[in-house]
Structure formats: C-alpha cells, structure tokens
Amino acid sequence: MTNLADTLNQGDLRLRPPVDTDLPDLLRHLNDIRIVRWLAAVPQPFDTGAADGLLAHGMHAGENLRLIELGGSVAGGLCIGASLWYWLHPAFWRRGLMRRALDLAIPAYFTHPAPPLIATCHTENVASRSLLASLGFSPCLAGRRMFFQSTQSAEPCLDYLMAPEQWHLLHPPIIPVGRASLRPAQQKDARQLALILARVGGGVWPNADALPSFMENHRFRGQSRGLFVIIDEYRRCIGMALMTGYHADLCFLSDDDEARHRTNISAALANRMFSHA
Structure with a gap:
C-alpha cells in the first residue's frame, strides 16, 4: 500500500520506485561515508543483503521509497511514511535538488489523509536542518540520541515535525x-x-x-x-x-x-x- 503515486515528474526531475538495475547506484551511494554519515539506520558496509532489506522496507504498508532521478541519472533517494529520510550523492549537492524533490513528494503524500511526518536530523547536519525549516517543519524542543551504524555510536539528533494541517496552511x-x-x-x-x-x-x-x-x-x-x-x-x-x-x-x-x-x-x-x- 502506498500514499504516493509511483512516479512524480517536474521537468528533468523524476521520483520513481527503485528497480533491479538500480542496485549499483544504491551500493555506490550508500557506501559513501559522506552520505551515510547522516543516515542512522543504514548498515555499513551496505551490501546486496542490506539493499534487499531497504527495498523490502520501502514496500511496507504506508512506506514510499523513491529514487530521485535528474536527467536520467540517479541522484539520490527518499522514503516518506512513518518517518521522512533522504539522501543525495555529493555530485548533486548545492543545486536545490532535494528541495525540489520534497516539494514534489510531500504534497503528493498529504493529498490523501496521512499521519504527520517526522524527520530526524543529526544536530551537525546543518544543510538538512535548514532545508526542513525552510519547508515549514517545526523542530521539537527536546533532542535525543540515535545510534548511527556508520560510527557505531549514539549521537545527538533533533526531530522535525510536519502535520498535514500545517502543510496545507503553509502551502495552500x-x-x-x-x-x-x-x-x-x-x-x-x-x-x-x-x-x-x-x-x-x-x-x-x-x-x-x-x-x-x-x-x-x-x-x-x-x-x-x-x-x-x-x-x-x-x-x-x-x-x-x-x-x-x-x-x-x-x-x-x-x-x-x-x-x-x-x-x-x-x-x-x-x-x-x-x-x-
């Protein structure tokens, strides 16, 4: 079951479900320390078994795993459901691409009745925290610690919340x-x-x-x-x-x-x- 259309398009940007031929891109992206440094639950090393687990998670009821494709190249991915998390390959950083991707995904997610979205950021992930704030997500007052697979340690994080009513008010x-x-x-x-x-x-x-x-x-x-x-x-x-x-x-x-x-x-x-x- 999914809240999201299989494919969302905006110009040269496309959000789509992953397919078998995406495995090399997934392995390349999710073994890159510059990416997984900020993704708590991604196991390291990220092998084919971990990829199978990720794809299985994306098929759970209410979860929506989509790859971010720009001009035919896989630039990153996002999962929107019980929580919101995402990544971009460094080659695509600083282009406003994740903002464009979330501007596509979140309205589509909230088109139908849906629970609030929670995105959790490492406190040092300034780019992601700024992105969520610009979209209207509200930071929770109390921080917490999460275990990060990449560092094998519990690190400080902050939750950001977006309720459906809040999204519709900010983005009518x-x-x-x-x-x-x-x-x-x-x-x-x-x-x-x-x-x-x-x-x-x-x-x-x-x-x-x-x-x-x-x-x-x-x-x-x-x-x-x-x-x-x-x-x-x-x-x-x-x-x-x-x-x-x-x-x-x-x-x-x-x-x-x-x-x-x-x-x-x-x-x-x-x-x-x-x-x-």
Missing part, C-alpha cells in the same frame, strides 16, 4: 480555472465571504453569524474537499466553492461574476474531483 494549493483561480478559504476571508452570503443565503450556505464555524468545519485538509474562495483576474474575491466528494456548490458575489465564471469552474472542479477520487 492554487487551482487555476481560465481567468479565475481557487485557493482554500481562511478566516481572514470571512468579511468578504459574508458579503457573498448576504446575496445568496440558504441552501448549503450558512448565515453570516455561523460563517467562522462553517469555515473551520470545511477547512481544506487535502484531497479535493473543503471551502475555497474564487479569485478573478483582478485579484477580487468573487465567490466560494464548497467541494464535497464528487460535488461542488458555487456561489458568486454578483450575477455578472456568475455568468462569466460558473460554467468553466464547474467543469474544472468536476474533472479535478474525479481525478483525485
């Missing part, structure tokens, strides 16, 4: 629809949304007094569900979309806004909800 999806776009509603939108409710009223929509709780109950939590605001090409908030399962209810600030956008938005959301089912 933007859905382009023709000349309009949709983004998850936030409490700061309440005043403008109340103006829209004053026009439509009734049905699935609450009265203005109940709007804050309505927004919280329908807060975007992944998948194609939740309350979205509709923004036009002039950055005006012109409507709302309540997406629940296979259905979307729309309301607009004016008849003109509705006439211009309803058909395109309804069609686009129907396709999106079906593709994310």
Whole structure:
C-alpha cells in the first residue's frame, strides 16, 4: 500500500520506485561515508543483503521509497511514511535538488489523509536542518540520541515535525480555472465571504453569524474537499466553492461574476474531483 503515486515528474526531475538495475547506484551511494554519515539506520558496509532489506522496507504498508532521478541519472533517494529520510550523492549537492524533490513528494503524500511526518536530523547536519525549516517543519524542543551504524555510536539528533494541517496552511494549493483561480478559504476571508452570503443565503450556505464555524468545519485538509474562495483576474474575491466528494456548490458575489465564471469552474472542479477520487 502506498500514499504516493509511483512516479512524480517536474521537468528533468523524476521520483520513481527503485528497480533491479538500480542496485549499483544504491551500493555506490550508500557506501559513501559522506552520505551515510547522516543516515542512522543504514548498515555499513551496505551490501546486496542490506539493499534487499531497504527495498523490502520501502514496500511496507504506508512506506514510499523513491529514487530521485535528474536527467536520467540517479541522484539520490527518499522514503516518506512513518518517518521522512533522504539522501543525495555529493555530485548533486548545492543545486536545490532535494528541495525540489520534497516539494514534489510531500504534497503528493498529504493529498490523501496521512499521519504527520517526522524527520530526524543529526544536530551537525546543518544543510538538512535548514532545508526542513525552510519547508515549514517545526523542530521539537527536546533532542535525543540515535545510534548511527556508520560510527557505531549514539549521537545527538533533533526531530522535525510536519502535520498535514500545517502543510496545507503553509502551502495552500492554487487551482487555476481560465481567468479565475481557487485557493482554500481562511478566516481572514470571512468579511468578504459574508458579503457573498448576504446575496445568496440558504441552501448549503450558512448565515453570516455561523460563517467562522462553517469555515473551520470545511477547512481544506487535502484531497479535493473543503471551502475555497474564487479569485478573478483582478485579484477580487468573487465567490466560494464548497467541494464535497464528487460535488461542488458555487456561489458568486454578483450575477455578472456568475455568468462569466460558473460554467468553466464547474467543469474544472468536476474533472479535478474525479481525478483525485
């Protein structure tokens, strides 16, 4: 079972499951002390038996082991599931590649309901700690020690946490629809949304007094569900979309806004909800 699509692509970057022909790259990467210095659980030396164990772990329910491929070359790997861990070969360091890989993997992981992610860093791994902080991971206050296979010693580490709600708040999806776009509603939108409710009223929509709780109950939590605001090409908030399962209810600030956008938005959301089912 997996939370992640088998393959994720962005330009020349590709995340994919490992195959048998990747064994030489895995052995080369995970016997390199510059890499395994920061990977606590990777045995040393890393032989074919250890590789088989890694591949078996990546097939466990909820685990997602993917190799990071850049321009057809294996640059590293990541595993996202009960914990998040990753590596890059030094030839690919300092290019922002791991940031790109995690920007692909984490949203895909949180598209469906999933537990929080925990990434554990050696306290001296400044690059990894900076990366996690830039993505919005929260450092836990208490450090701990982990046993590292490469040094055969317990070393100081720090856990970083990312909850699904935290990710969606920091990285809200933007859905382009023709000349309009949709983004998850936030409490700061309440005043403008109340103006829209004053026009439509009734049905699935609450009265203005109940709007804050309505927004919280329908807060975007992944998948194609939740309350979205509709923004036009002039950055005006012109409507709302309540997406629940296979259905979307729309309301607009004016008849003109509705006439211009309803058909395109309804069609686009129907396709999106079906593709994310």
